[in-house]
Amino acid sequence: MERGLTMNEKQFQDQKIVLIDGHSILNRAFYGLPDLTNAEGLHTNAVYGFLNILFKILEEEKPEYLTVAFDVHAPTFRHEMYKEYKGTRKPMAEELRQQVPVIKEVLKAMGIRLIEQAGLEADDLIGTLSRRCEEAGMQVVVLSGDRDFLQLATKKVKIRIPKTKQGRTEVEDYLEEDVKEKYQVTPKEFIDVKALMGDTSDNIPGVPSIGEKTATKIIVEYQTIENAYAHVDELKPPRAAKALKEHYDLAQMSKELATINVHADFPYEVEEGKIGELFTAEAYEWFQKLEFKNLLGKFEIQAPASEIEDSFVTVTDPAGMDAVFEKAAGAGTVGVVLERNTENVLPLFAAMSGISGAVLAFSADGKDEIVSIQTGNGISADALMERLSALTESRAQISMFDVKKELPHVRTCRRENFFDVHVAAYLLNPLKSSYEPDDVAREYLDLTIDAKLSEEKKSCYEAYTMYRAADVLREKLKEYGMEALFDEIEMPLVFALFDMEQAGVKVEAEALKEYGQDLGVQIERLEAEIFELAGETFNINSPKQLGVVLFEHLELPHGKKTKTGYSTAADILEKLAPDYPVVSKILEYRQLAKLKSTYADGLVNFISEDHRIHGTFNQTVTATGRISSTEPNLQNIPIRMELGRQIRKVFVPEEGFVFVDADYSQIELRILAHCSDDEALIQAYKEAKDIHRTTASQVFHTPFDEVTDLQRRNAKAVNFGIVYGISSFGLSQDLSITRKEAAEYIDRYFETYPGVKAYLDGEVAFAKEHGYVTTIFGRRRPVPELSSSNFMQRSFGERVAMNSPIQGAAADIMKIAMIRVNQRLREEQMESRIVIQVHDELLVEARIDEVEKVKEILKEEMEHAADLKVPLIADMSVGSNWYEAK
Structure with a gap:
């Protein structure tokens, strides 16, 4: 009798157990998700994907028991020939190998039973448990990406195989009848099919020249390899008969390798797999460390309260508010968080909603003070912002998260007094997908901000983080040699971008509407021409329908069929376009449809009451340091095709102004020459x-x-x-x-x-x-x-190493130029202002009588933004709209 597998059948009757093939699911998650790393540089995508699949299965199956089996990578060789063949297995990717011990620790923290046994592989462990649990009357669910497990399927053992389709995970389910329906053989016969055809992913050699179709046909007729060999002279096609005759020993070995051992000897008590409380305090710490924020909501626990909370104070009266600001004005650094009234406000507009309070964190008389000032009871939002504006002009350094977002609420300020924690954290790690206060707290202060805290408490923690992190981040910037970059480029840029966003750029709504209508007419004309050339009507925007029309009905070459149909990607169609007018027109149709939806129709939604678009320019998004643009993306206005360039005509200056466009000439090549x-x-x-x-x-x-x-x-x-x-x-x-x-x-x-x-x-x-x-x-x-x-x-990394110093320097030079041009326009009290920045280009809305001065400023500041071994050249032009200026 196998050790530890005796069961009280009544105890487990009709109970359900889920058995998971650990390495298989981890491997599938690793290759199915983009690379993720946490603050410590640990790769986490496989762990994250594994947990998501686990939660999905638990939600769907609602089992009473759960066990995850792992290989220990010391396999027993079930056949002497297998030793040599096993050597062809590809080594595990290092990024995946790092995550194996992590997922084991996470699962242990969740109280999940793990099994692994030297000399046994995970499939043997699962096979044995599956048989024993079924015999005890349990329902069994096996989760694995390995189709070998289909041999275990019965009426009570379900095999679940996750697949990725169009970026989403779907799970295929197989009971005994499902295997028969899809593969034409029973689960046990599936072993023989696999043995004949082989499987390189599982290092099963198979029989040379016998593929899946032939293998299936043989086993459907003869049920086993042994029976097929007994009738080998009757097998068809003749090459299959010849192959089986010559390689019968290989077929037998392959069958042995493909057969899961369901009578393995290892200790296991099913009761140990009983699912308890998964979302433990220990697991919460792991999820925090791995930065799985969207999974933290599954926990009902809160992180333990910090001693910091002893310093939290709430002020609701004007006198108390005045006293707090008096103290803060004498502090070295003040962390500030503004609270907004977001009740009944859509998320999109939350940042613009009214101020309901502010939290200040600073040191006074040798101790930390974290004060929440709430509006109401005599404190108005105006009064609060007035005191904050005065504080920003004191000698205190104001440390905030995303300063640019908060500036609309600060009436006056000394710009050099600010420290932007968001920008500093970005500089130190420009590869992260997000930089939030809780990330900074965890990474630089070893402090956890619980997601379940009240808004006021959370704001207090965040203000404390802003206050404490400023010095820590500055030291780190010094260590990395980026303190000057932060002080002289990135912080002044915050205000240059703010000024540009506030200015916005005027758009002629009527002209934009007409442009969209013209595009609509051309799109309809193209649609009719495409249908005529194709000889039928179909949905041009459907890749599946388009693929069938082009590569089946019209029989065009280069059709690449995937699981979801023929690929109609741009690179494939561009090869066909010169020889096939219908393809050329489809590409043109796509361009016009994109222009209409994204720009002609899309830009309308961003025009404010002042008839201007006030887009958002981001400095903490790209890894190279380039500024990006969103809501809308004004940097992506198409210029390669004439019809795309035409949209620039709707961007116009105010009456009495013109556009001056300044563009660096070949800046990246000049930087290459210098470097x-x-x-x-x-x-x-x-x-x-x-x-x-x-x-x-x-x-x-x-x-x-x-x-x-x-x-x-x-x-x-x-x-x-x-x-x-x-x-x-x-x-x-x-x-x-x-x-x-x-x-x-x-x-x-x-x-x-x-x-x-x-x-x-x-x-x-x-x-x-x-x-x-x-x-x-x-x-x-x-x-x-x-x-x-x-x-x-x-290879991608090598290209990054070559390009980033050049592209990043170009971004730095443009930022310096932009800061200096903006400062000159402000200092000389000119009405002209920068309205758009597009990579190497600055667009200035210049008052007509200031044009020559604007050109002079642009030339001086852009061409002297850096001292290179080659000259920097800025080309300039003037126009009554962006199209003419460019």
Whole structure:
């Protein structure tokens, strides 16, 4: 009798147990989710995905018992030949390996029974438990991504296999009849099918030249490999008969490997798998550490109260408020959190709603004070904001989270007095997807802010975090060499962006409406033309219908069929477009439909009562330091096609103003010349030559004056491609040339500019050694991809290491220019103001009589934003709308 598997059948009758194949589900989660890391740099995507699948299954099955089985990676070799074959198993990715002990600790913290046994694999453990539990009258659910387990399916044993479809996890369910229906064989016969066809993912060799269809046909007719071998001369096709005859020993070994052991000997008491309270205090700590915020809501517990709460005080009278602000004005750093009245307010408008209170945290008389000031009872929101505005002009440093969001409530302030915790945290780790006060508290102060706290208490904790984190973050910025970057670029930028957002940009709503109507007419015309060329009507926006029309009905080449249908991705259609007018028109249709939905129709929703769009410009989103734009994205107004550029005509200046557009010329290539110290590249820029024609002349060994337009275009692609670490494959795709030709172009480029090659190789080597690269201004960009076990990830990491110092420096230079231009316009009390920033471009709404002065300021500040070995050049133009100015 197997140890520890005796059961009281009455006790377990009709109870349900879920058995989980730990490594299989962890592996599926790892490859099904993008990489995630917590503040400590620990990879967490597999653990997060595993837990989500676990909770989904528990919710659906509602079992009384649960056990997770793991391999210990010391397999017993069930066949001598298997030793050699097993050696072909690919090693586990390091990022996944890190997460195996983590998921085990998390499951233990949740009180979940784990089993693993040296000499036994997880499938043997699960197979044995499945049989014994079924014999005791239990319902059994087995969860695994491995179809081997289908052999265990019975009327009471259900196999559940998670699959990812269109980014979502779905689970296929198999009882005995389901296996028969889908695979034409019984669960036991499924073993023989797999043995014949083999399975490389499970290292089961199978019989050469016998695939799934043939294997299934053989077992449907003969039920077992042994019976099929007894009738081997009757097997069809003849090659299958020949293969089985020659490799019968391999077939038998494969069957042995494919068969799950359901009589394994190991200690196990089912009662230990009884599900108790999963959401324990220990598990809560793990979820906090792993930063699984959206799973914390499953816990009914609260984090233990901190001693900090002893310092929480609430003030509701004017005299008390005045006393608090008097004390705060004499403090070194004051953490400030504004509370908003968000009752009956949609989330989108919560940030703009009225102020209901403020919390100040600071040190006074040698002790921490954390004071919540609530409006009402004589304290008005106006009075509160008046006192806060006065505080910002005192000698105290005001530490807040996302200062730009709070500035509309502060009437006057000394801009140099602010410390933005959000911006500092972003600089220290620009790869995180979010930076919230609770993240900062946990990462830098080892403090947990419980999500279940009251709003007032939570605000108190956040204010304390702002106050305490300021010094910690500043020390970290010093350690990383980014203190000057923070003080001289990022903090002043907060106010430049605020001024730009407040100014907004005027949009002619009627012109936008007409533009949309024109697009609608053209879209209808294109739709009719597409239907005529296709010979039928269909939903052009449906990839599935489009794929069938193009690759089945019209029989176009290059059709790639996936599980969900033919791919109609842009890269596939672009290859077909030159030869097939219908495809060309479909691509045009897609562009126009995007223009209409995103811009012609979409922009209308963002026009305010003042007829201007006040978009949001973000400085804590991109890993390289570039500013991004949202609500709406004004940086993504299309310019490559003329019809897209036309939309810029609806962006207009106020009456009495014009637009002045200033654009850096080839800033990234100039930075490359500076950083690489390549003599030839520097000289070309100093001589103010056409850099692309110069490169073409040297790369193609052609006199400068004889360079053709095609050669210049190719050289331009190489110039800009090198900045982004382009490969020969990427360049061949861009230029429609062979990979060999592209490789030759790149080689010739590096022969022409050897300093560039040395610089780029040096950046990759530095990143591999230190884990990050920096811009000339000290901005760090971590490159964790370089340590990945995945070749594609490592290749991406190399491109990041080459490009980030250049693209990041371009972003830094633009920020410096933007800050200085904004300061000059303010200091000289001009009415002109920056209204849009798009990567290397600044758009200024200039009063007509200030145009020349604006141009002078733009030229001075943009071209002298950095002292490079080559000149920075800003091209300028003026227009009565954005289209004309550009």
